[in-house]
Amino acid sequence: xxxxxxxxxxxxxxxxxxxxxxxxxxxxxxxxxxxxxxxxxxxxxxxxxxxxxxxxxxxxxxxxxxxxxxxxxxxxxxxxxxxxxxxxxxxxxxxxxxxxxxxxxxxxxxxxxxxxxxxxxxxxxxxxxxxxxxxxxxxxxxxxxxxxxxxxxxxxxxxxxxxxxxxxxxxxxxxxxxxxxxxxxxxxxxxxxxxxxxxxxxxxxxxxxxxxxxxxxxxxxxxxxxxxxxxxxxxxxxxxxxxxxxxxxxxxxxxxxxxxxxxxxxxxxxxxxxxxxxxxxxxxxxxxxxxxxxxxxxxxxxxxxxxxxxxxxxxxxxxxxxxxxxxxxxxxxxxxxxxxxxxxxxxxxxxxxxxxxxxxxxxxxxxxxxxxxxxxxxxxxxxxxxxxxxxxxxxxxx
Ligand code: SAH
Ligand code: SF4
Numbered sequence: 001x002x003x004x005x006x007x008x009x010x011x012x013x014x015x016x017x018x019x020x021x022x023x024x025x026x027x028x029x030x031x032x033x034x035x036x037x038x039x040x041x042x043x044x045x046x047x048x049x050x051x052x053x054x055x056x057x058x059x060x061x062x063x064x065x066x067x068x069x070x071x072x073x074x075x076x077x078x079x080x081x082x083x084x085x086x087x088x089x090x091x092x093x094x095x096x097x098x099x100x101x102x103x104x105x106x107x108x109x110x111x112x113x114x115x116x117x118x119x120x121x122x123x124x125x126x127x128x129x130x131x132x133x134x135x136x137x138x139x140x141x142x143x144x145x146x147x148x149x150x151x152x153x154x155x156x157x158x159x160x161x162x163x164x165x166x167x168x169x170x171x172x173x174x175x176x177x178x179x180x181x182x183x184x185x186x187x188x189x190x191x192x193x194x195x196x197x198x199x200x201x202x203x204x205x206x207x208x209x210x211x212x213x214x215x216x217x218x219x220x221x222x223x224x225x226x227x228x229x230x231x232x233x234x235x236x237x238x239x240x241x242x243x244x245x246x247x248x249x250x251x252x253x254x255x256x257x258x259x260x261x262x263x264x265x266x267x268x269x270x271x272x273x274x275x276x277x278x279x280x281x282x283x284x285x286x287x288x289x290x291x292x293x294x295x296x297x298x299x300x301x302x303x304x305x306x307x308x309x310x311x312x313x314x315x316x317x318x319x320x321x322x323x324x325x326x327x328x329x330x331x332x333x334x335x336x337x338x339x340x341x342x343x344x345x346x347x348x349x350x351x352x353x354x355x356x357x358x359x360x361x362x363x364x365x366x367x368x369x370x371x372x373x374x375x376x377x378x379x380x381x382x383x384x385x386x387x388x389x390x391x392x393x394x395x396x397x398x
Contacts, residue, residue, distance in 0.1 A: 027090045030063050031168065032161020034210050035217070045088050055081075057219065063091060064220025067168065067177030093165040099173065106366030109169065113138070113162045117155050119198050121166040122371045123174070123190070130174075131192040134166040136208050137199025142233055144253070144266050146298055148332040149198045157204040163211035167193065167221060193223060195230045196251070202235035202242060209246050216248075225249075231296065236272040236280045243288035250284055251294035251325070252277070256304050257312035265304070278316060285321055292321040299340035299348065300329050310351035323358040330364055 033041060039056050047055050058076055062068045069091045071082045095112045102108070107123040119135040138155035140147075167190065171177055174189045193215060195201040201208045212228055215221045228248035232239070242250065256262035262269040269277075281293055295317060299305050313324070326349055329339040340348075345361055352359035365371065 027088055029161050030059070030089050030091050031093060031165055032159055032211065032214070034160070034213055035060065041089070045084055059085070060217070061219055064214065064217065065178065066180070067171060093169045093172070094162050096169055096173070100369040100371070102366040102369045102371060104365055106369065106371050107173070108366060108369050108371040109173070111166060111169065113158065115156070119158065120371075121170060121197060122366060123170050124365050125189070129191045130189045131194055132167060132170050132190050133194050133197050134163060135197030135199055136163060136195055136201040136204045140199050141203060142200055142268055144233060146265060146300060146329060146335065146337050148335070158199070158207060160207040160210035160214070163207055164214045167215055191223070191227060193228045200233055200235065201230050202232045202238040205238055205241065212246050212248060226291065229294065233266050233268050234272055234277045235268065236276055239280050239284060240287055243284050243290070247288045247290065249290055249294070250288070251296055252281065254295040255298050257309045257316060261304055274316065278320070281320055292323050295322055295324045296327055297324055298327045298329050299345050301338040301340045301344070303337060305340040305344050305348055307347060307351055310348045314352055314355035314357065323360070324352050326359060326361045328361065328364055330367065332370070
């Protein structure tokens with residue numbers, strides 16, 4: 001828990017690097033291309049077959065290892081080839097519109113993507129790691145009743161470039177690209193990724209998969225698949241595919257121990273209920289050669305937080321290598337639930353722990369800047385909503 005009163009958050013506009021979005025000039029953005037796609041692009045640009053492998057590696061490393069945005073800085077490529085690349089391609093990230101820094105060091109970026117839409121990306125520094133929480137969609141098709149994003153309709157899926165671009169813009173902000181000649185840093189500021197921002201990642205499967213493949217590539221950003229966690233509300237038909245094609249760690253928004261309650265909290269449960277979901281999850285660690293599954297469980301006062309719930313939970317998941325992440329509910333303006341009391345959360349955690357499962361209670365981070373999980377919503381949507389609220393209060397609409 002962050003008990004201390006939050007200091008005034010720092011908000012600043014970020015205009016360090018000009019980042020015009022490549023709308024309209026016809027050049028393709030290299031950011032977001034997988035190795036296969038970049039190879040094809042180089043073939044189209046006339047690179048002869050026998051140079052292809054070398055050129056691809058060079059370009060890949062400039063873009064994803066060194067974080068270079070200017071073809072002229074790619075000094076091991078000939079001037080002519082650099083000019084050819086610049087004619088055909090751009091290297092552009094989504095634009096950071098504003099950055100807020102919480103009293104606890106959490107950073108929230110408001111990120112504008114093509115079409116003028118906005119998503120949020122959150123960086124959470126901890127003593128042993130730095131986690132970036134990234135978004136996969138603008139809004140969400142699902143309508144989990146405790147989630148702020150769920151009150152915003154799906155606007156569109158992010159592209160692979162916009163997903164991996166969030167990692168790259170955070171590395172820009174943290175100043176974390178390697179410097180040629182400097183000793184390699186072992187401690188990474190951005191060491192972990194969680195797909196726990198806006199949207200349901202398994203409803204944007206291909207883009208998320210391609211972006212994570214890029215992030216995992218050893219000659220680029222080089223994050224281990226064990227440091228990437230994808231959180232799903234329970235899109236059962238895509239879970240095995242995620243194991244096979246992405247292979248990262250999996251977290252599941254479980255949140256209830258009966259179908260009756262889960263139907264209300266996570267409405268996708270009406271399509272794939274608890275039993276169907278658990279049957280599918282039993283396969284995941286085997287298919288992905290992966291470690292434990294994280295069961296996320298939001299603590300809602302009087303809704304899902306009894307000792308009986310805790311006992312049912314451990315019974316339900318028995319046999320699945322699991323850890324249970326208890327998330328104190330993060331309130332947002334107009335949210336219909338309250339956070340469970342602290343002693344209730346601890347009592348629940350205790351039962352789960354005694355049954356042999358790790359049961360960490362997630363510390364809410366960045367609450368003073370509305371950056372805690374489940375609070376993300378695009379600022380424009382929020383502004384629109386509050387205008388509506390203001391109008392309602394003034395009796396203007398009815
Ligand atoms: N769509 C995916 C990932 C994004 S949400 C999913 O649902 O899993 C990331 C986590 O935050 C999920 O476990 C989600 O249920 C949880 N969450 C959403 N709103 C919350 C809130 N207001 N307080 C606490 N956790 C919340
Ligand atoms: Fe969408 Fe996840 Fe929020 Fe549910 S919890 S509405 S799936 S973002």
